[in-house]
Amino acid sequence: MSSKPERKVLRLVHTDRKPDFIFLAHWVETWNWLLKFVHELHRNPQHARRWMWLWPVYAVVSLVYLFRRTAYSLVDRFIFEGEVGETMLLTNFGWHFALRRLQLLIRRRILQAVLAAEVRGAKVIGLGALTKAEWLTEGGAWITRAIPNLKARIVHGDTLTAAVVIRQALQLIKRFSLNIWPVFITGATSKIGRAVTLLLLQQDIRVIMFTESDERFEEMKAEAGKNGRLLERAVSLEDGRSCLFWITGKAFPDGKTILRHLPQDGIVLNFSVPDPLSPRLLKEWRAYWQTTPPRLWLFPNRQGTRPIDVTIPQKLYTLTKLRAGIRKQGGIHALRHAFATHLIEAGRDLPTVQHWLGHRFISSTLRYFHLSQGRFLATPSPLDLPEPPAA
Numbered sequence: 060m061s062s063k064p065e066r067k068v069l070r071l072v073h074t075d076r077k078p079d080f081i082f083l084a085h086w087v088e089t090w091n092w093l094l095k096f097v098h099e100l101h102r103n104p105q106h107a108r109r110w111m112w113l114w115p116v117y118a119v120v121s122l123v124y125l126f127r128r129t130a131y132s133l134v135d136r137f138i139f140e141g142e143v144g145e146t147m148l149l150t151n152f153g154w155h156f157a158l159r160r161l162q163l164l165i166r167r168r169i170l171q172a173v174l175a176a177e178v179r180g181a182k183v184i185g186l187g188a189l190t191k192a193e194w195l196t197e198g199g200a201w202i203t204r205a206i207p208n209l210k211a212r213i214v215h216g217d218t219l220t221a222a223v224v225i226r227q228a229l230q231l232i233k234r235f236s237l238n239i240w241p242v243f244i245t246g247a248t249s250k251i252g253r254a255v256t257l258l259l260l261q262q263d264i265r266v267i268m269f270t271e272s273d274e275r276f277e278e279m280k281a282e283a284g285k286n287g288r289l290l291e292r293a294v295s296l297e298d299g300r301s302c303l304f305w306i307t308g309k310a311f312p313d314g315k316t317i318l319r320h321l322p323q324d325g326i327v328l329n330f331s332v333p334d335p336l337s338p339r340l341l342k343e344w345r346a347y348w349q350t351t352p353p354r355l356w357l358f359p360n361r362q363g364t365r366p367i368d369v370t371i372p373q374k375l376y377t378l379t380k381l382r383a384g385i386r387k388q389g390g391i392h393a394l395r396h397a398f399a400t401h402l403i404e405a406g407r408d409l410p411t412v413q414h415w416l417g418h419r420f421i422s423s424t425l426r427y428f429h430l431s432q433g434r435f436l437a438t439p440s441p442l443d444l445p446e447p448p449a450a
Contacts, residue, residue: 077180079142082216083131083172084187085149085156086124089117094134094148121152125161130171145179146187147172156192165195173202177211184211185219221254224330228259228306231326235303241265241291243299245317246308248275251330255306260286267302269293296320307331313415314340399424 086092090107094100100107127150135146149168155161169189176184189196196202199213232238242259246252247268259266260283268290270276280287296312299305299320307317307329314335321327327336356366376391395416402412413424 076143078136078145078176079181080183080185081145081147081176081179081181082185082187083147083149083169083176084189086121086152089121089152090114091148091152092117092120095132098135121154124150124152125155125164130168131175145181147176149189156195162195166201169196169202170205173206173209173211173213177209181211183214183219185214186216189216217250218254220330221251221258224251224255224306224328225258228255228304228328229262231304231328232264235326237304237326238264240301240303241267242304242306243267243269243293243302244306244308245269245296245312246331247279248272249308252306252308253279255308255330256290257283260289263289265289265291267291267293267298269296269299304328307335318344 090110090113093107093110093113097110129150131147131149133145134148137144149165149172151161151165151168155165173184186196186199198215202213203209228242232242242264244252244256244266247256247266248270256266256268256279263286266289268276268279270292271294273292276290276292280290283290293299296316297320300322303322303325305317305321305325305327307327308331312335314337317327317335318340329336358367359365360367373391376394399412399416402415403409409421409424413421416424418424
């Protein structure tokens with residue numbers, strides 16, 4: 060099993076070549092300011108926890124940036140498949156966009172950055188995180204109206220991501236001769252997932268679309284036209300067991316749920332952020348598969364005839380707690396509370412945590428919101444927290 064058979068490495072470069080494309084985004088979390096000085100964090104953002112002690116500095120910097128004259132910063136330069144790319148960030152943090160009074164300032168900075176990107180020679184400018192502020196950028200339409208003679212192409216961030224995903228998907232299908240199996244897609248109803256699904260269907264590739272909405276499936280099938288005959292609907296991940304190629308694009312289902320249904324030799328192409336199949340989860344899964352490969356059930360009973368009883372994890376939890384000397388009251392459901400708290404402390408926004416926990420009301424999620432220094436962490440997943448010390 061492989062999460063990505065071939066990793067496309069983005070490497071920092073020093074070259075005189077003009078950039079072929081530029082990602083225009085903004086600082087999201089306050090710790091992102093470190094990216095200007097610690098380039099390793101571009102590849103391993105989870106290492107930002109090492110710099111947690113600087114969180115008061117991050118908060119002050121995010122305030123100072125409101126008054127900076129500089130509109131943008133060039134923070135990354137790399138080569139991807141022979142193309143020179145750069146990452147350009149506005150001198151604005153995510154929380155600035157919540158202040159409507161700053162709309163004119165942010166728009167002015169966007170225009171300055173776009174013009175600078177064209178001067179640098181970029182042929183394509185992708186709106187990275189800026190696409191989240193549709194009310195501000197209109198997906199790029201506002202920029203083209205403000206600069207009618209712009210030569211560089213303005214591309215919606217989702218469009219650029221979809222183009223990369225479909226290109227990678229077609230390469231993988233050709234390389235591993237996967238065209239004889241259907242492609243299993245989660246998150247097909249998102250903007251990116253929809254584009255990827257329709258483009259695969261145009262290439263006469265069968266697609267199994269995981270969705271609980273019959274209405275959205277029928278809409279997608281109608282939009283595909285005559286190729287809609289190649290689109291099938293799955294209401295369970297179990298339907299994807301016969302597919303060797305999965306494309307994942309939603310935080311749900313989570314990584315462990317995906318691994319329970321993914322074939323042993325399955326290939327996964329992910330465009331969800333964060334990646335549900337984190338490196339640590341894959342490492343633990345491979346170790347488990349090598350020592351005790353499951354035949355039918357992921358966690359079978361001793362006879363292998365059925366899954367373990369629901370009381371077994373509860374007993375293991377209680378036994379482990381006693382061995383660790385933890386006397387605090389609470390059952391195994393406390394792990395769910397700890398998971399939610401870790402997400403909040405790692406910087407995840409409340410709507411995302413609400414979605415992952417399945418809360419109907421945001422007020423239920425707010426119970427996990429605690430002010431702590433840990434909130435400034437950038438851990439992509441609680442599964443990637445520091446390894447426990449050796450016994």
